[in-house]
Amino acid sequence: MSVSSYIEQIKADILDKVKGRAIIAVSGGQDSSLLSVLASQVLADKLLCVFVDTGLLRIGEVERVKKFFEDHSMNYRIVDASQEFLSALKGVIDPEEKRKIIGKTFIDVLNREAENFGAEYLLQGTIAPDWIESGGQKRDTIKSHHNVGGLPKDMKLKLVEPLRDFYKDEIRAMSRELGMRTDLQPFPGPGLAVRIMGEVTAEKLDLLKRVTKIVEDKVEGALKPEERPWQYFAVLLPVRTTGVHGDRRAYGYTVAVRMIDSIDAMTGTFTKPSWDLLEDIANTVTDEIPEINRVVYDITNKPPATIEWE
Template sequence: MFDAEEFISEAVETLKTQIDDIAIIACSGGVDSAVAAVLAHQAVGGLLHCVYVDTGFMRKGETEQVEAMFAAHGIELTTVHAAERYFTALEGVTEPEAKRKTIGELFIRVFEDEQVKVGAKYLVQGTIAPDWIESGGGVRDTIKSHHNVGGLPEDMTLSVVEPLRELYKDEVRELARTLGISVAERQPFPGPGLAVRTLGDLTPERVGVVRECCAIVEEEFEAAAERGEMELPWQYYAALLPVRSVGVHGDVRAYGETIVVRAVRSMDGMSARYSEIPHSILQKVSTRITNACKGSVNRVVYDITHKPPGTIEWE
């Protein structure tokens, strides 16, 4: 049985031996990177520099939430605004693996810039077991590259430290609860962010649509769960498909794109079953999305695919 307190004690001692110089960590706002950051901070204190990169692919209100969370733990956080750099690098890139590889390489380049500023020798990451398994870290085929695993460039100069590498999501959540981290129960979010929920061209406008639709899905599902109308899924979000269909807005013909809503039940992300969401709640989600995104979205569909055969994220 997993013992969170024992793991924390051992991890902190191990990190003290692994990190003997300045280290840098990417803090995304998710539970994995938050736990890794708190553990590393407990181990090496001021040697750790925590950096949050606003890639332009973050959730609604993400930046403010991340800054508040680290302030609550007394950890100094540097915010890098890199959205323009990411959108430029990904212009015309639509193939999923190419997206992830590009984001992974830029992820390191941005941190190498920060490394130069602080003289960092180590990169601490919140990589967990499903990340490297899906990225082909063993004998398995690559299912998809994770930006902090399979997307790392070969000429990277930072030494990587991964204190959570052998853990699964439920174990990381237990660590977060023990450490008093506010995002302990927050649902998983892909490393490349909304970039892999925006199928097709990555533009600020299309990503903005996905950001708003994901917020709507989260708000409606969480409110319904609070009312006791449904069980909150393990992961739930919206993705924008480059599929257009004819619709009607008022008396005017519309030709808009499609939003797919995805919600799954899982324990560790390695396999998942689609969640049976009440139709009344899905109808609310659909109405809110089509009203909020008039002119760009006129159709909402629900994904009823298990994993396998489909992965949890569409890309």
């Protein structure tokens, strides 16, 4: 089938399954952004695009998504639920529990918005790798994706997933067909919570947001869009190591930088960036964020590792 045929197929699927008002959870990533554009085209004012600010997002994410909604003339609402998510994650260190808590909290927020809007349906941009890794088709669960494994069984909304049979390369092809940006790197639904090993705290979130911005700015400043890795990000580790700041001994956090190339997110190979780029990232991170004194680079492929650390 052609890319345009895929687009028409998705639109028809939405019209066939959605018989009333609906909301869509838009994360700002490629998958949900594509679905929000297609669903808005066929449902118009019967659709409410909801962006939940979980507090687990990158610097500038809320502003970017707001501009996206306005550029596409969508019916939208931005909900600040950051304190709700942080409270729910207090004391939690297990990765699967984090994902399930985030999924439940996410649905609690969406249920409230759906009730206010009078919606019966929830559209989600779940794609094939999401449900495969979450244990679909009798596979072992690798990790629950918050929009699959984290959904509660008693969810009030009827779930519609028009993209669930598509892979990431097909999503990007359809996005290009619609004139949308395709240089957005994938970002996990649970956000920075799965890039903080151990308990998520306000302090750790602040550190990781700043490190993430440095990594993204350095990669995007050094490489053209077609040269950039599939994903490039940082992970905050639950260990402190000895270092030196000025003439003083420092006992600071360690971060791991992850750059990986992939086509469909099912497999991936670690990127081999220049030493100059890695050194620039490490120097900037440790110079600008004194709480961090060590930067390491992840050279593990998928498999055996997953793209995200949790």
